[in-house]
Each structure stands twice: as C-alpha cells, then as structure tokens.
Amino acid sequence: MKSAVETLNPTRVRLTVEVPFEELKDSLDAAYKKINQQVTVKGFRKGKIPARVIDQRFGRGAVLEEAVNDALPKFYTEAVNEAEINPLGQPEVDITELKDGETLNFTAEVDIRPTIEIPDYSGIEVTVDAVEVTDEDIEKSVEQLRERFASTNPVERAAADGDVVTIDLEAKVDGEVLPDGVANGVSYTIGSGELLDGIDEAVTGLEAGGEATFTSQLKGGSAEGKDAEVTVKVTGVSARELPELDDDFAQLASEFDTLDELKADSRKRLENMKQYDQATQAQERVLEKLLELVEVPVPEKLLEDEINTRKHNLEHHQLGQMGLTLDKYLEIQGKSAEEFDAETKEQAVKGIKTQFVLDELVNKEKLNVNQEELTEHLMRRAASSGMSPDQFAQAVVEGNQVPMLVGEVARGKALAVVVESAKVTDTNGELVDLEDDEDEAETAEAAAAGDDAADDENTAKNEA
Secondary structure, three states: OEEEEEEEEOOEEEEEEEEEHHHHHHHHHHHHHHHHHHOOOOOOOOOOOOHHHHHHHHOHHHHHHHHHHHHHHHHHHHHHHHHOOOEEEEEEEEEEEEEOOOEEEEEEEEEEOOOOOOOOOOOOEEEEOOOOOOHHHHHHHHHHHHHHOOEEEEOOOOOOOOOEEEEEEEEEEOOEEEEEEEEEEEEEEOOOOOOOOOHHHHHOOOOOOOEEEEEEEOOOOOOOOOEEEEEEEEEEEEEEEOOOOOHHHHHHHOOOOOHHHHHHHHHHHHHHHHHHHHHHHHHHHHHHHHHHHOOOOOOHHHHHHHHHHHHHHHHHHHHHHHOOOHHHHHHHHOOOHHHHHHHHHHHHHHHHHHHHHHHHHHHHHOOOOOHHHHHHHHHHHHHHHOOOHHHHHHHHHHOOOHHHHHHHHHHHHHHHHHHHHOEEEEOOOOEOOOOOOHHHHHHHHHHHHOOHHHHHHHHHHHHO
16 A cells, blocks of 8 residues: 655645555455345355355445445555554545556545644743632631521511512513412522512512512513513511521531631631632643743634534533523623624634643653543542542443543643743732642643533533
C-alpha cells in the first residue's frame, strides 16, 4: 500500500491511498463467505456456493463492494499511522478508482489536531479576590443556621412580613376558574417570593378568615403566562420565632458547647470556601492568560459538532429536568436566539482551544495519570452528578468514557503546572500560595474541563 498526505489547512488533510489488489484477498474471501451465508442457490448447499456461481448470479460488483467496505477502515488506519497524524472525527472517503484484479485507489479527508507551539508561560501574572471573612459574614452564616431552627406558633392578629400563613387560592382567567387553578391549605412565608407576584401585598394585613383579590401573571399550569384574577383566603396566621443566640442554641444546632465555638467554626468554614473560590478563580484566570499566548486554529467540523452537542445537552438534559423549553429559557435570561448562538459558539471555541493546549502541555511535560488519581477524580465526578461511585463507574465503562476521564485528570495536572509557575496576587497585593492539595487538583480539573464536565455527567447519567 502507498499513501501520501496533503495539508489542506492547519486543521484538515487529504490522504491519497493506493492499494494493490492482492491486498484485498482476505476481504474478498470474507465477502464471498458472508454472501454464501445470506443467499441460497438451487443445487448447492447453503454456504457451499462456488465463487464463480456467486459472481454469475449476484454480480462481481456486489462482492467487490462488500470487500472494499470491509477493507477500507484497515487501509485508512494504516495510512493515518504512516502519515503520523491525529485525526478528529470520521473521514470523508471517496473511492477514486477500483479496477478488478488491479488496484483500489481512494482519498480520505479528515480534520486533525493542529500543531501547537507552547510558548514560555512562566511570566503569567493574575490577580484574584482576597480571602476576607468579616464579622458580618459570620453573623449572616449563624443567622441562616438560626432560621433553620425557627419554630412557628399560631397568632390572633393580622399577618405581617415573615409570618407563615395558611391560604386557599382560586385563579380565574376571563372569569372562568381554571381546572388547575384551585389550591387549599397552602403554607406560605410572606416575603419569600415563592408563590405568585402580588401575593405578599394581598395577604399582609389580613387576619384568619380575611380574603383579598389581586391580578398576577401565572408562572405555570394550563394558563401559563396569562394574567389571572386570584382570590386568596387566609385560614391561619403563624409567627416564626427564632431561638435565642446563646450556648443552648449552639448545642442544639451543632456539635459545639458554646456560641463562640460555633462562630469560630463558621469563620473557618467560610475561609475554606473563599480559599476554594480563590483557587478556582486563579485557575480560570491563568487559563485565560495561557490561551491568549497560544495561536490555536479550530477545525470547522469539530466546532460545529461541539456547538450542536452543547445545545442538545442544554435543551434536552439541563432544561428538560427543569421543565423548561429553550425559548422559555431565553425569555427568562433576556437573550435573543442570536445572542445565545454567539455565546454558545464562543464557549465551544474556548473549550476546544483549552483541550488542545492542555493536551499539548501533557505531552510536553510528559504527565501521566495513575490509578489513584483516576479513582479520586471518578469519586468527585460521581458526587457532583448525584450518582453513587459504582453507578458512575459502570456508566463510564459502558459508555467507553474512561479515556475521557483520564484526559480530564491529565489536563487538570497540566493546568496545575502552569498555575504553579504563575505569579498570583490578591486584590490586597499579597502573593497567593496555592498549595498542592486535593482541592487544588479538583479546581484544576474543573477549570481544565470547563462546562464540558457537566455535559459529560449528563451523558453518564443517560448511559446509566
């Protein structure tokens, strides 16, 4: 077999392949055998029909077509290996010449990974938010915990902001009560914004037995988006009572004996959260700086496929789980279809460039992924997908996604190498030391994967 490669552009090549006819012998034999098992000819046992009879009855062309279809993948793979290229996606194959007994010639056009030169990245400098936990942050955290332990007690007075009211609702559109427009015994906290627009104003000031009518646009149901006349009747008013902030509360709400210990723990947790956010921010900003340094051509077909995949995952997985259509989502976001398409393309381009650059870094730095690193990454991905590690692992294996996970870990390690060499300062001008721990590994992998990780998790769920 002879082959030659022609570069059409930085991300696409054309392979020209010439195959001597004798190299088709095994595929021709397999074609005759396959046809033998599929047809019957009077006077011959099934599977024992001579080749000349098959040629006479069904045509030599049918045999050649079957043989060529069988042989093409092997010859294409040999040509790819000989040319030492990294193909992306499926090739477009064109048989240019097929002479029985003489030769098979074909061309194959395919997208390839572009050649990328990684420049010196040791001079990258980024600024991130400082880790600052204020007394106000602590008070807010403790107050949120206090809210979780609030109790409610019935009161005989008018409902006020923060009270929990029990209400009956009836919604009419054009004077007709909607089939799904009646609800009784609904518990609602005034000011929470969890029900209809206008209901807070309607029920505030009403005592048990009080009634009010207001107009609101329905957020769901059979008349979604329409204005409805809503009648609300208050059947009960309860006041929320918060526990006293003292040592007894600390013992009730935590494993600590004193309120001071509870607050100290809250401060530590908030500092850890902000440090994690700071590390994530550093990873993302270093990655952006790195991408600015490298010229990365993007294959058109790969970009088109990536855009379609992102749209499909958003529309059929993420939005589907929330009961939203793409049009409704765009309406909520206040975006036009054109703006959405432009943003999706921008994200897809960044995702592809990120993968190309970090993969090149993996090769340049000779980074490997061991079993322990892969297992830890799998555990994190399983937790974020809401699946058990066993379920996620099974879905990954059945979906042939193990190489994908290995690639994510390797790219995370490559990004971590760049971050370690970068100068990271916070908004106070202080140098930030990003320690090499599990959190850094996790943030690096997340930053390297971008939002592809979420898409892959949806894929894993679907496989499961």
